[in-house]
Amino acid sequence: xRGATRMGEIAPFHVMELMARARALEAQGRDIIxxxxxxxxxxxxxxxxxxxxxxxxGGQVFYTHALGLPQLREAIADFYATRYGITVDPGRIxxxxxxxxxxxxxxxxxxxxxxxxxxxxxxxxCNRHFVRLLEGVPRSLDVDATTDFQPTVEKVxxxxxxxxxxLLVASPSNxxxxxxxxxxxxxxxxxxxARGGALIVDEIYHGLxxxxxxxxxxxxxxEIIIINSFSKYFGMTGWRLGWLVVPPHLVxxxxxxxxxxxxxxxxxxxHAALAAFAPETIAILESRRNEFxxxxxxxxxxxKKLGFHIGSEPQGAFYxxxxxxxxxxxxxxLAEKLIEQTGVAATPGLDFGINAPERHMRFAYTVAAEKLAxxxxxxxxxxxx
Amino acid sequence: xRGATRMGEIAPFHVMELMARARALEAQGRDIIxxxxxxxxxxxxxxxxxxxxxxxxGGQVFYTHALGLPQLREAIADFYATRYGITVDPGRIxxxxxxxxxxxxxxxxxxxxxxxxxxxxxxxxCNRHFVRLLEGVPRSLDVDATTDFQPTVEKVxxxxxxxxxxLLVASPSNxxxxxxxxxxxxxxxxxxxARGGALIVDEIYHGLxxxxxxxxxxxxxxEIIIINSFSKYFGMTGWRLGWLVVPPHLVxxxxxxxxxxxxxxxxxxxHAALAAFAPETIAILESRRNEFxxxxxxxxxxxKKLGFHIGSEPQGAFYxxxxxxxxxxxxxxLAEKLIEQTGVAATPGLDFGINAPERHMRFAYTVAAEKLAxxxxxxxxxxxx
Numbered sequence: 123x124r125g126a127t128r129m130g131e132i133a134p135f136h137v138m139e140l141m142a143r144a145r146a147l148e149a150q151g152r153d154i155i156x157x158x159x160x161x162x163x164x165x166x167x168x169x170x171x172x173x174x175x176x177x178x179x180g181g182q183v184f185y186t187h188a189l190g191l192p193q194l195r196e197a198i199a200d201f202y203a204t205r206y207g208i209t210v211d212p213g214r215i216x217x218x219x220x221x222x223x224x225x226x227x228x229x230x231x232x233x234x235x236x237x238x239x240x241x242x243x244x245x246x247x248c249n250r251h252f253v254r255l256l257e258g259v260p261r262s263l264d265v266d267a268t269t270d271f272q273p274t275v276e277k278v279x280x281x282x283x284x285x286x287x288x289l290l291v292a293s294p295s296n297x298x299x300x301x302x303x304x305x306x307x308x309x310x311x312x313x314x315x316a317r318g319g320a321l322i323v324d325e326i327y328h329g330l331x332x333x334x335x336x337x338x339x340x341x342x343x344x345e346i347i348i349i350n351s352f353s354k355y356f357g358m359t360g361w362r363l364g365w366l367v368v369p370p371h372l373v374x375x376x377x378x379x380x381x382x383x384x385x386x387x388x389x390x391x392x393h394a395a396l397a398a399f400a401p402e403t404i405a406i407l408e409s410r411r412n413e414f415x416x417x418x419x420x421x422x423x424x425x426k427k428l429g430f431h432i433g434s435e436p437q438g439a440f441y442x443x444x445x446x447x448x449x450x451x452x453x454x455x456l457a458e459k460l461i462e463q464t465g466v467a468a469t470p471g472l473d474f475g476i477n478a479p480e481r482h483m484r485f486a487y488t489v490a491a492e493k494l495a496x497x498x499x500x501x502x503x504x505x506x507x
Numbered sequence: 508x509r510g511a512t513r514m515g516e517i518a519p520f521h522v523m524e525l526m527a528r529a530r531a532l533e534a535q536g537r538d539i540i541x542x543x544x545x546x547x548x549x550x551x552x553x554x555x556x557x558x559x560x561x562x563x564x565g566g567q568v569f570y571t572h573a574l575g576l577p578q579l580r581e582a583i584a585d586f587y588a589t590r591y592g593i594t595v596d597p598g599r600i601x602x603x604x605x606x607x608x609x610x611x612x613x614x615x616x617x618x619x620x621x622x623x624x625x626x627x628x629x630x631x632x633c634n635r636h637f638v639r640l641l642e643g644v645p646r647s648l649d650v651d652a653t654t655d656f657q658p659t660v661e662k663v664x665x666x667x668x669x670x671x672x673x674l675l676v677a678s679p680s681n682x683x684x685x686x687x688x689x690x691x692x693x694x695x696x697x698x699x700x701a702r703g704g705a706l707i708v709d710e711i712y713h714g715l716x717x718x719x720x721x722x723x724x725x726x727x728x729x730e731i732i733i734i735n736s737f738s739k740y741f742g743m744t745g746w747r748l749g750w751l752v753v754p755p756h757l758v759x760x761x762x763x764x765x766x767x768x769x770x771x772x773x774x775x776x777x778h779a780a781l782a783a784f785a786p787e788t789i790a791i792l793e794s795r796r797n798e799f800x801x802x803x804x805x806x807x808x809x810x811k812k813l814g815f816h817i818g819s820e821p822q823g824a825f826y827x828x829x830x831x832x833x834x835x836x837x838x839x840x841l842a843e844k845l846i847e848q849t850g851v852a853a854t855p856g857l858d859f860g861i862n863a864p865e866r867h868m869r870f871a872y873t874v875a876a877e878k879l880a881x882x883x884x885x886x887x888x889x890x891x892x
Contacts, residue, residue: 123705123730124672125760126641127619134763138573165566174563174775181550183745188523219604219747222769234512235620235642251767256511257620257642287509320508345508360568360774362604375510378519382636384607388773389745390559 132251137469140457144467155497157485158467160296161359162414162440166394167406170358174394183389188380189373190217190365191392198365201399206338214344216366216376219387221326221351224366225252226383228347231368231375232320233258237287242273243475244443244482246296246324250475259285264477267433271298271443272306275313282313288320293336294327297474297484298443299418299436301336308342315345322347326364329355329407331438332415345369352391354439355407356398361391414440417487417494424498425485428505442485443474449505452480464500517636522854525842529852540882542870543852545681546744547799547825551779552791555743559779568774573765574758575602575750576777583750586784591723599729601751601761604772606711606736609751610637611768613732616753616760617705618643622672627658628860629828629867631681631709635860643672649862652818656683656828657691660698667698673705678721679712682859682869683828684803684821686721693727700730707732711749714740714792716823717800730754737776739824740792741783746776799825802872802879809883810870813890827870828859834890838868849885 137158144154165171189195195212202210218224225248233239235257241249243262250260263281265271278289289310293302302310307323314321323339325348339346351364368376380386397403422442426432430444450456453470460466469486471479487494522543529539550556574580580597587595603609610633618624620642626634628647635645648666650656663674674695678687687695692708699706708724710733724731736749753761765771782788807827811817815829835841838855845851854871856864872879 123617123703123754123757124619125757126615126617129616129760129763132760132763132767134759135573135766138766161570166563166568168566171563171566175560178551178556178559178563181553181556183551183743185546185744188520220770226768230511230640231514232508232511234509248767255615255641255764255768318508358568359570360771362769362771362773369508372508372510374519375514375517378514378517379640381520381523382517382633383611383640384747385605386745386747388747388776390775391773 128254131254133247135247136472140461140467140469143461147461147465152465154461155466155493155500156489157487157494157497158469159488160441160486162354162357162488163490164357164410166357166361167403169397169400169403170356170394173397174390177393178390185386186389186392188384188386189377190387194392194396197396197399202338202340206341208338208341210340210367214367214370214373216368216380217387217392218364218366219384220353220362221324221349221364222248223384223387224349224364225249227376227379228322228349228366228368229253229256229258230379230383231372232287236285238283238285239287240273240278240281240289242271242291242295243477244271244297244471244479245475246292247473247475249290258287262476270300270434271295272300272302273310275309278310278313282317282319286317286319288322289314290322290324292324294331294438296327296439297441298434299439299441300434301331301334301437304337304341307339311342311346320347322349324349326351327354327439330411330414330440332418334437336438340367352395352398356395357407357410358391358395358398361394362388363391363395414487417491418442420491421485421487421494421498428498428501440487442487444483444485445481446483453483454480457483460501460504464504466497466500513639516639518632520632521857525846525852525854528846532846532850537850539846539850539852540878540885541852541874542872542879542882543854544873545826545871547739547742547873548875549742549795551742551746552788554782554785554788555741555779558782559775562778563775571771571774571777573769573771574762575772579777579781582781582784587723587725591726593723593726595725595752599752599755599758601753601765602772602777603749603751604769605738605747606709606734606749607633608769608772609734609749610634612761612764613707613734613751613753614638614641614643615764615768616757617672621670623668623670624672625658625663625666625674627656627676627680628862629656629682629856629864630860631677632858632860634675644670647861655685655819656680657685657687658695660694663695663698667702671702671704673707674699675707675709677709679716679823681712681824682826683819684824684826685819686716686719686822689722689726692724696727696731700728705732707734709734711736712739712824715796715799715825717803719822721823725752737780737783741780742792742795743776743780743783746779747773748776748780799872802876803827805876806870806872806879806883813883813886825872827872829868829870830866831868837865839865842868845886845889849889851882851885
């Protein structure tokens with residue numbers, strides 16, 4: 123039995139090995155400070171839990187429409203109105219099985235074999251694997267701290283070929299936590315649109331920005347495709363629910379794909395998410411946002427003091443992408459030393475692309491500030507020794 | 508913005524239009540007998556609901572391992588031991604986002620562009636669209652009532668080419684409700700294996716067989732790939748949970764794909780499913796199975812009496828695939844007449860392939876026997892007039 127040729131190019135999450143090692147050390151009684159995990163430590167907010175409980179109690183957990191519960195699509199449209207002050211037709215909003223489902227449906231409706239996609243590197247590792255799965259060709263667009271790890275119009279122009287179909291950017295970005303300036307995004311859209319291309323903007327870390335509110339790319343054009351999620355700001359990772367906003371002319375193709383590939387998103391998750399935009403939920407989420415900001419404000423100067431170089435201040439998500447400077451030659455080796463010798467787990471750049479991954483590590487502030495402080499102390503002793 | 512070439516070949520679920528029409532008629536006050544829906548009317552069993560409630564109450568709804576909760580993978584392995592008397596290594600069992608996720612992961616790890624898959628026709632419509640999504644080539648293997656709507660060794664041999672990668676069969680089958688004889692399946696496996704091919708067996712309707720217990724293809728070989736689901740027998744459609752059993756050498760590739768395409772299956776669904784194999788749940792499910800059998804035993808002779816031809820008795824699932832005989836020239840037209848003139852909704856063959864769909868309709872017995880009886884009476888008046 124021969125396997126798919128694509129599998130040679132589809133990488134595992136390397137962080138999983140690190141997490142397995144962390145668990146093994148914990149099983150031996152070692153205390154591990156987890157800065158490798160891209161998942162917040164907060165439980166699902168109580169109003170969302172209560173709503174889920176009330177729905178599930180009835181046992182009527184049937185399939186929904188492939189594009190999602192109509193009332194949830196309307197609630198998301200209302201959220202765009204209240205949070206961003208813009209009007210979005212609920213008919214363009216597609217509820218998905220996580221942002222993963224949104225990426226699959228959006229890219230699946232666009233990519234033909236050989237189509238190239240420009241992807242910020244470093245970036246979310248799965249993006250290039252979705253493109254590869256669909257027999258498209260992912261092209262790394264190298265970005266660095268000098269441009270807040272976001273692409274420039276010049277770089278996109280220079281990288282665009284006759285085979286390029288689109289550009290995918292994230293704001294805030296995983297692993298860098300940096301935002302894209304709205305004026306720059308508008309110019310990027312012009313550059314892409316002028317070439318007949320598509321632009322996908324990953325907004326899954328919206329809500330988790332500090333000292334600044336992210337603006338949605340939908341303000342720029344209804345032709346831009348938006349990926350969003352209930353996982354991060356809304357605290358619903360394990361529920362697997364996200365959404366996609368597409369131009370009207372793509373809705374029918376996305377619907378056909380959704381029917382065939384998913385049937386429908388999770389029904390309990392969709393009913394639970396009806397409480398995600400309620401004032402009492404938002405109050406909880408904004409309080410958590412303050413906590414994330416406090417964590418960042420502890421970890422960022424702490425890492426700099428240790429000798430990590432952070433050339434562009436992260437303003438969102440819960441990640442710091444740090445250049446290891448003179449601390450080590452190789453981030454993978456450094457990650458191994460840190461977990462083995464100090465019990466601090468952080469993710470080497472390897473998972474985020476091919477643009478100097480050996481020079482970078484991602485630190486997640488998904489654990490409490492007290493734990494981050496312990497982690498910093500341990501690293502200080504390690505590097506000071 | 509150009510779309511994916513594949514979209515021209517990916518069909519919507521035509522039954523959705525029929526369901527929309529049914530809803531519109533209901534909104535006008537018409538009473539509709541739903542025999543079009545492939546989803547049972549039973550709620551999720553109480554022990555599963557209770558287990559979900561207890562888990563969700565804590566709010567700790569985080570990502571699980573990409574291959575699923577270890578205790579659920581073990582529970583599924585135990586189920587193979589108790590129900591089928593066979594040993595399956597839990598390490599080969601992958602928990603998925605519905606059988607849809609299982610199809611994506613299994614086929615995604617196998618198909619390279621141009622690889623051909625032989626698919627029983629009529630069959631589950633999404634199968635060919637998964638193959639097409641992955642840039643494989645779906646090949647219809649025409650089957651009919653003379654072979655219980657299952658392929659023969661001769662037909663597979665005659666259809667196999669240098670480009671063929673595998674064969675996908677379902678037992679029980681949607682839309683025909685027919686099983687595949689274990690001895691035939693063993694011969695089919697030999698034929699496929701001798702050609703270096705892969706065999707996928709869809710067992711998602713196991714448990715819903717009447718007067719016979721289905722045997723799993725895992726009895727024949729550990730190299731056969733199995734698709735299964737918590738949706739049908741276990742009554743968990745809206746939870747979106749299924750599983751995949753793969754040979755040991757495919758586990759790593761499936762894991763890489765699962766990490767990248769799904770992150771993990773729904774956490775509430777996985778915890779809920781831990782109660783799916785409990786004796787009190789099985790007692791409820793077996794009682795429902797008796798009810799499904801009673802429904803079939805009402806509908807099958809009823810349809811025959813009306814003039815439908817059913818050449819192979821359906822022994823499982825909750826479908827009857829009926830040849831319309833002299834009742835009409837075209838099943839799509841007949842479906843429209845039935846819903847408009849009698850309020851009986853049933854699915855024309857169109858959704859299930861290209862093998863004489865205009866001659867067939869699928870009747871689902873997913874509603875109570877009393878309703879089926881009313882539907883039969885209405886059709887009797889219609890055809891008798």
